[in-house]
Amino acid sequence: MNPSVHQSSVVEDGARLGAGVAIGPFCHIGAGVEIGDGATLHSHVVVGGYTRIGARARIFPFAAVGLPSQDIKAALEAGALTIGEECVIREGVTINAGVGEGTRIGARCVFLAASHVAHDCRLGDDVILSNQVLLGGHVEIGDHAMIGGATAVHQNVRIGAHAFVGGLSGVEGDVIPFTLASGNRAHLFGLNRVGLQRRGFAPERIERLRRAYRLLFAQEARALSERIDCLSRDFAGDADIAAIVEFLRAPSTRPLCAPRAR
Incomplete structure (x- = not known):
């Protein structure tokens, strides 16, 4: 099945669209972008840099994916971003590209509205960021971790697999796997029993x-x-x-x- 691109959208020469990709109105896809089979960009989505989006991803209006880092010390140059298959990127989400190996997102991750992933983050599979979660640069998050709404995670912090961070938290320290953390500044409350x-x-x-x-x-x-x-x-x-x-x-x-x- 050939890709479907709305007539109001711009797909630059060099972009690669997989079978069955659907590009809605007023999207802009850069020349270095590759989008996997069956992915859907609903409308008003911008994808730039050297971005690879996995199969069956769903990206909602006003998301900006793969644009240069917001690090003011870095030049505004195109960077790399890899997103795994079946990820859901909701309204207003921003995921910045990184340098070198770039930003990496696993499979089946969910980014709820207005969440932000900064440059060079590493996220495993099945990670969920609730609304307005903010990840600083070089944050690492393990498989199946969940971050509650309006939480800010300091740059270079690591959050282990199966961890849960409560909403409205400020996370400045590493959160070990399988645990529950919350607060400003966040501390541990024990195991993430419900999630486990x-x-x-x-x-x-x-x-x-x-x-x-x-x-x-x-x-x-x-x-x-x-x-x-x-x-x-x-x-x-x-x-x-x-x-x-x-x-x-x-x-x-x-x-x-x-x-x-x-």
Whole structure:
């Protein structure tokens, strides 16, 4: 099936449109753009830079995707952006391109209205950003994480897989996988139990995560490195705990988001 392009839209020479792509009215598609099979751009969508959009994506009015970074120290040059298949990008969303390997978005992610992804962010699969979420540059978010509405995430922050960040939060520290964080400035409230249950985590699996969480944060008199070593030793062979340990041992320029002191 050939692409369908409304007569009011501009598709620059060099752009590649997959089979069944539908471009609605008043869109502008740059020369370096590739759009996968079955994707739909409803209307008034701008896609620029060296952007690759996966199959069956749906992009709604007034979204701006793949335009240059807003970093005032960087030149306004075209950058790279990769978006996985079946992503939903709602009204007024902005996703900036990055430099080098660029900004990368996984599959089946959802960006609700007026959310913003800055340059060089890395998002896994099935990530959800609620309305007006703001991600600074170089933010990393793991698979199945959810960010509540009107939350701002500081540049270079990492948010682990299956984490949930409540709305109206200011996140300036790394949020470990499987946890619930909220507040200004955000701190941990425990495990993301509801999210884990909804994704089919068995009760015994959640209980192991609860025990690991307590071991990590209930012994704050000990050095963090010692507590991480305890996790690795006491839960050897557990893939979930191994993911937490890997997250904690990875290089980071941000502090660790932790429970609020009693």
